[in-house]
Amino acid sequence: MITMTTDPILPDELRDNLFDPGAGAYCAFEGWVRNVNEGHAVERLEYEAYEPLAIKEGERILAEARERFKTLHAHCVHRTGLLEIGDCAVWVGVSAPHRDEAFLACRFIIDALKVRLPIWKKEHYVNGDSGWVNCGRCAAHGHSAA
Amino acid sequence: MITMTTDPILPDELRDNLFDPGAGAYCAFEGWVRNVNEGHAVERLEYEAYEPLAIKEGERILAEARERFKTLHAHCVHRTGLLEIGDCAVWVGVSAPHRDEAFLACRFIIDALKVRLPIWKKEHYVNGDSGWVNCGRCAAHGHSAA
Amino acid sequence: MKTITVRYFAMFREHAGVGEESLTLDVQTAADVFAATRERHRSSEPVGHCKVAINDDMADWDAPVADGDTVFLFPPVAGG
Amino acid sequence: MKTITVRYFAMFREHAGVGEESLTLDVQTAADVFAATRERHRSSEPVGHCKVAINDDMADWDAPVADGDTVFLFPPVAGG
16 A cells, blocks of 8 residues: 655554564665755755555555565555655555565565656755756756756 | 564664664564464464674674665664564664665675574474474474474 | 646646646647647656656557646656 | 583573583584584584584684683574
């Protein structure tokens, strides 16, 4: 299951949803807002998503992971809106019989989420500038960092 | 830091210790007691450790991971004593600037812990038998599953 | 000519100054919609770096668009 | 002859019936201690599958043991 939320992500509750008596391994990944990106001091981040399609594509990714790695459960939560340094922007959790599948599925999911979901990240820098990540050639923009 | 404990492992508190303003990625692994191992229905597990050396060797593994993968923080908790199905036996958490290092370091640590720490696992089966894992040739034993 | 509802996201929305507009366009494919609205979203990205959806389904750039369709123009994504 | 404190763990402890004992042995290396106590820990594992420590430091099987040393005999480990 993938969820989009503007509320803080609470990993403990999310983890408990993945419990399974046949699970010997649990792997989780979290993306945190860090204070620097490509040399720019970051103050906060803003995530925009087109939710209907983000959820549709996210469910597709999770289903692919479950089939490919024979995991038991795989969930994801992505946050949108304004985030501060240290906030959790994305959480991925996987439970599986063994650790190989848990690690591989978790990695597959976060890699796919980053390139396939209609989600955009705008960085607000300490110096007052801002810029859309990955959008260096989206044409000139008054406050672009590109 | 590595800790050995007979108390339940609480991942949320452990995770918060890894926060770092320069961390963009967090990867965690947990080993859970599952209800079956190599075809035997498991009722519970018993972990025995020689703690002074488990901690010394565990710290060495964490230091190797930090140096090799340039992580920011890497911690581990291993439980000992009697565990039930679903209990968390081991927790590994890593924070790093990017996800590559976080995943690789977390995997390196759990793999090394499993083969280098003086810790032993005795499985108690539903049928009343019990056996030490990985000790198939430790000589005949009345209740060995080997 | 077809009436197409075009939706802009992120940088494209900021450039267009609107999130959605209804346009009458002489277009056959999703790529045609991208090109026909270039002055609005002001993108110099090759379409290959961007994504498109038609009526809430991800689509290829050469997918045909019909009168009344909604076309979603997505600049390069950056989830996670 | 040397006085060696031998400590047994897990399966070895169960077999020996004690966790620790002081023995007077004619031994030069850690491997000699493993062999000399085979009847106690009753292991048919090759030493290569097991680990040994001397005085709280992991050691090689060919490490020398001295009078008064404590030798820790570890059956195959299974952490995690």
